[in-house]
Amino acid sequence: MELIYLCIPLAPLLGAIAAGLFGKQLGRTNSHRITILGVSIALILSILVAFDTIGEGHTYNGAVYTWAVIKDFRFEIGFLIDNLSAMMMLVVSFVSLMVHIYTIGYLHDDSGYQRFFSYISLFTFSMLMLVMSNNFMQLFFGWEAVGLVSYLLIGFWFKKETAIFANMKAFIVNRIGDFGFLLGIGGILAFCGSLDYAEVFAKINELTGQTISILPGISWQASSFIALLLFIGAMGKSAQIPLHVWLPDSMEGPTPISALIHAATMVTAGIFMVARMSPIFELSDTALNFIMVIGATTAFLMGLLGIVQNDIKRVVAYSTLSQLGYMTAALGASAYSASVFHLMTHAFFKALLFLAAGSVIIAMHHEQDIRKMGGLKKYLPITYWACLVGSLALIGFPGFAGFFSKDLIIEAIQQSQLGAARYAYPLVLLGVFVTAFYSFRMFFLVFHGKERFIASSDKHGGQHTLPHESPWTITLPLILLVIPSIFAGYLLDPMVVGDFFHEAIYVNDAAHSFDPNLNSSLSQHLAVQTISEEFHGAFNFILHGISQWPFILAMMGLSLAAYIYLYNDSLAKWGYKKLHWLYNLLDHKYYADDFNQTVFAKGSIYLGKGLSVFGERILIDGFMVNGTAKAVAWSASVMRHLQTGYLYDYAFVMFGGLVLALSWFLFF
Numbered sequence: 001m002e003l004i005y006l007c008i009p010l011a012p013l014l015g016a017i018a019a020g021l022f023g024k025q026l027g028r029t030n031s032h033r034i035t036i037l038g039v040s041i042a043l044i045l046s047i048l049v050a051f052d053t054i055g056e057g058h059t060y061n062g063a064v065y066t067w068a069v070i071k072d073f074r075f076e077i078g079f080l081i082d083n084l085s086a087m088m089m090l091v092v093s094f095v096s097l098m099v100h101i102y103t104i105g106y107l108h109d110d111s112g113y114q115r116f117f118s119y120i121s122l123f124t125f126s127m128l129m130l131v132m133s134n135n136f137m138q139l140f141f142g143w144e145a146v147g148l149v150s151y152l153l154i155g156f157w158f159k160k161e162t163a164i165f166a167n168m169k170a171f172i173v174n175r176i177g178d179f180g181f182l183l184g185i186g187g188i189l190a191f192c193g194s195l196d197y198a199e200v201f202a203k204i205n206e207l208t209g210q211t212i213s214i215l216p217g218i219s220w221q222a223s224s225f226i227a228l229l230l231f232i233g234a235m236g237k238s239a240q241i242p243l244h245v246w247l248p249d250s251m252e253g254p255t256p257i258s259a260l261i262h263a264a265t266m267v268t269a270g271i272f273m274v275a276r277m278s279p280i281f282e283l284s285d286t287a288l289n290f291i292m293v294i295g296a297t298t299a300f301l302m303g304l305l306g307i308v309q310n311d312i313k314r315v316v317a318y319s320t321l322s323q324l325g326y327m328t329a330a331l332g333a334s335a336y337s338a339s340v341f342h343l344m345t346h347a348f349f350k351a352l353l354f355l356a357a358g359s360v361i362i363a364m365h366h367e368q369d370i371r372k373m374g375g376l377k378k379y380l381p382i383t384y385w386a387c388l389v390g391s392l393a394l395i396g397f398p399g400f401a402g403f404f405s406k407d408l409i410i411e412a413i414q415q416s417q418l419g420a421a422r423y424a425y426p427l428v429l430l431g432v433f434v435t436a437f438y439s440f441r442m443f444f445l446v447f448h449g450k451e452r453f454i455a456s457s458d459k460h461g462g463q464h465t466l467p468h469e470s471p472w473t474i475t476l477p478l479i480l481l482v483i484p485s486i487f488a489g490y491l492l493d494p495m496v497v498g499d500f501f502h503e504a505i506y507v508n509d510a511a512h513s514f515d516p517n518l519n520s521s522l523s524q525h526l527a528v529q530t531i532s533e534e535f536h537g538a539f540n541f542i543l544h545g546i547s548q549w550p551f552i553l554a555m556m557g558l559s560l561a562a563y564i565y566l567y568n569d570s571l572a573k574w575g576y577k578k579l580h581w582l583y584n585l586l587d588h589k590y591y592a593d594d595f596n597q598t599v600f601a602k603g604s605i606y607l608g609k610g611l612s613v614f615g616e617r618i619l620i621d622g623f624m625v626n627g628t629a630k631a632v633a634w635s636a637s638v639m640r641h642l643q644t645g646y647l648y649d650y651a652f653v654m655f656g657g658l659v660l661a662l663s664w665f666l667f668f
Helices: 002-055 083-106 113-132 136-154 161-192 197-202 222-237 246-252 255-264 266-276 285-307 312-332 336-363 381-395 401-415 421-447 472-497 526-534 538-546 549-567 570-578 580-587 589-642 647-667
Strands: 060-070 073-081 211-215 218-221
Touching: 002 060, 002 073, 002 083, 002 113, 073 083, 073 113, 073 136, 083 113, 083 255, 083 266, 083 336, 083 472, 113 136, 113 255, 113 266, 136 161, 136 222, 136 246, 136 255, 136 266, 161 197, 161 222, 161 246, 211 222, 218 222, 222 266, 222 285, 246 255, 246 312, 255 266, 255 312, 255 336, 266 312, 266 336, 285 312, 285 421, 285 580, 285 589, 312 336, 312 401, 312 421, 336 381, 336 401, 336 472, 381 401, 381 421, 381 472, 381 549, 401 421, 401 472, 401 538, 401 549, 421 549, 472 538, 538 549, 549 570, 570 580, 580 589
Parallel strands: none
Antiparallel strands: 060 073, 211 218
16 A cells, blocks of 8 residues: 555646656647646546445554654654545545546646646645644645746736735735744754654643743743644644635736635645644634634625625635635644544536636636626536536535534534634524525626626627626536536535544543543543534434524525625625725725735835845944945054154154053052
């Protein structure tokens, strides 16, 4: 099996190298064939690993290469294959394969065709290395690699100024989070003396009671400090407030990377990392409360921004931000399994929504404003039904994948005993209404109502062409993603109610302590324990959910969107006039970008100019360089007066010096 583990990340890497270095020689067709082959091999082998790990119960934890040895520290490349990593490998490789196939149709005329396939294969390799790692060094390698490739993908159209601004923004914001992440890894190495997961978790009790001094006289619990630093990394990668600003702008890249980065891979890396590091986070109620507050705030506030967006991709992007907030809030409630379960279901239906949005964009000849669409149902039947399934899964409609995972998260937060739950629960509950409203606002404006688009001019025949369904390379991934978007939620029983993650995730009931021998099962968590006691199958779970507030609020949001955008759009205009101040606040994204641009961007420029004037001109040039020359000139002018040329002056100086010397020896 070790050879299979090694081949899973290497197959996409070889495809990326072939398409990237030899793309011109291979040609467009062979480039996409070889990269698709590499990702297909990764998916097939991941399925085999899933059967071995999930089906047979076999796990693997071992090093395949020693990179460096420094005294007692070993830096290794290794794999940890358990149920958590096996599930992530399946999700990443499957969604990546769908995106590869989709790209054939979406970028068939683009001059950077081979380069794009090289990038997305390299991205798949990086993400697989991240989720398969068994140590922090390899985790950080994959963490930085996905950040680098996302920079390349967001700025793929490098002649487009907005794309260049967006990829630089993503790169800088992620570096802020990664700085905290790296400090957290350093803290683990300092306190535990190892970077290997197994060794760190075995020594995790050593963090209990230890403190670290950040400032003189101020001490923190080492466990809380390390957990918060690690979570700062997750905030950057998973786009949590206030490090969320990069993700909406990343829509400047081609649509396939929106599905790849923002559905199943890069943005969920932070969620996966926190779940994998659950033994560390379980030591700190402070960190868990902070995580829940950040997640719930992101879920609600980012959902509100989706209401005022008119770019079809940005609506889906803000829904990603909101759903990542739900996952993060669940992590804070120690419902790691629920969070990871929503990660999986969200990966399928969000990839479906992004790819469906891309299909609409192609049909509309790259028009992305939903106000210029309408009535597309009869022109794009496959895309219509795919988008409907994705939207129903997103809002948590009973029976669809998102229903099970989102309701489970809300229930977990409600049952949480942490203080932050009283703040988080109302926000995640209201977020259900907001999600349903903006999701079906987009759906109704795009596919229903009157046709607001203008038929494009045909370049060859001079005729006007109406929108039409996309080619099979685009519709096939949509159809394949519809299946898990509906049925993946029925894995609730083994994945959350059961003990699917019992060896990969640790949950601790006792405050401020961690005993892996006592609390090695997810059933120890109150929310999951309650569900497991009352769970009587998926059908009964659906019946129970229909009578709960999340379903009621979702139907209220859907109904309001239908009433406004199908029957009475004057209500939207009335709301715009009466709540213009709120619209401006949301349209300016809470002025977060303006604040960052004014304080950090312009502040850095002013700081640089100030350092240039004071540091370079005054201190270096004026004082050190020119000041030295002036000091030499001044001392020379003074010394010149001592050289008079008269013998009696020199004799007087010699006599005076002799008197001073004799006085020193006689009296001192």
